[in-house]
Amino acid sequence: MPGEFEIIERIRRQVGPPGPGVLQGIGDDAAVLEAPGATLLASSDALVEGIHFHLSYMSPRQVGRKAMAVNLSDVGSMGGRPLFALVTLGLRRGLPEGFLDELYAGLLEMGRTHGTQVVGGDTVTSPERFFIDVAILGVPGEGPPVLRSGARVGDRVAVTAPLGASGAGLAWLLAEREERLPAGARGAAQEAVLACVRAHLEPTPRVQAGQALAACGAVHAMMDISDGLASEVNHVARESGVGIRVRGGDVPVAPEASEMGRLLDADPFPWALSGGEDYELLFTYNPAAEDRVQAALAGAGLRLHVLGEVTRREEGVTLEREGQLHPLPPAGYVHLQD
Template structure:
């Protein structure tokens, strides 16, 4: 049996089963957005790491080194956001071809530093090695959360609302616009969707506020709404029902879908890399949560569905429900090599 027979999520479940976990100090080990580790003084540490590989996650033809640095940091910060935590420290490990221009590398670091500083995060170390082909960037972020306040993927309860920050599908729209050169659209359209793809913003402030206002479960949108709600449903042992017409999409995303004759809904459900947060919350707590998030960050929360007793995920449209299965990218189940430039 080979890695490609098992797939990325199959591998994660295997590590969950087979790697030893310290039951004393590990409150949440493998399988959530970040690990939650007990620490003296009434706090818990959050730890998360992500690797981005050239030609799998990014194409140097589309991104500047500064944008790439910012994005590598942002996708890790997003996992801290998904736990309701605050980011503190980062480590950077780089695999570089020897021919990498020093000026290019300095711009990459500028991007990493810029995004880290924006969220009061300090880069405290790392490693640099030679890569025989292509660039490999691993960022590890450590964050903190008050004891017992990390929001897991497993806390959704029947009766909760399912809410998302911002809008979905914009990042996939941006990627499509880079690879398929659309016919002319208003200048703001390409600018919006490409920024969503190349310079995603981690929802750290929103995540902390949502945790404070009763988020029962939370996850960030790295693979697409369909995949994320399936994680929430499976780990919380509940059913999630999403209302198709409630899924928030930016006007620019819809415009680009029209121009490219693409399916905006498919971008929102399976495109991924939006780095918005999907959370569940009791209905009576939602209004206060949404108000606090809007007043302190300017970000809108949208109710996209609800949690029911049962299992699996469903998409509702005009009173009819159909199964909502993820069809997003799996690193090992793809048969035709890299099919996109994103995780």
């Protein structure tokens, strides 16, 4: 079976070039559509039991929150305002009592935080595993939608916060589930464990930051980090027709992920580089206007974390470590890959 990206590429070719009203079709965080009287942003993402979460460690409320959050994140990463959501449920036998009420409490509470209403959906049987898909509709914020394809040579590449806590949280949850936590890890450093687990189970979509970055006028390309930094920089490079150099020493690793590395006797860097599900924003911007970028982030309570620059396409996507340049393949989570 080909991996998810090859499948999407084939679908993209079969669908063909964007038709009337489609400003951006397949290939970005959200589609950008010109409807009579309005520009719309549209996107959907599903969470599947056993692939994205296990109900043994994730509450139905958290599943609801995350299903909404990852979709809000896709609209936020275009600088848009998410307005309406359609929710499709694939329900199986044996779901716990109160499951739906809790799931919807999570969906609605996350939606409300960002002014997004649930307006419809679909409910079907799923024979073995529960799944939830959210489709979201929004509009651009004050700035025009920021695509993956706008990066320019000379741009700086940055993220909205240190990375790796979600990957570290998942590593902990899976080790606990599979009863392979190292002896002595359990009682120790509870704060770091809680912070990583929370980052994984309750991600915060950067909707306000995305809108502010799009509005500041200096950001050329933007996307959210779902599959992992390494994967996403490759997406931006490809869609923009540029190279990207990531400086390994400048990839911000969340302190709680570093602490988790000590507990699990693991290197935290791979969590930051390719663990995924951070839902921070990756963006490129004009260095001459860095003060505007900083001001936009400060308004959203965040800081600028610069980790590389946009280069000519011929230089490819690279990781600089200890003075040496290495190719940086799109390692990260890929559905359907064996």
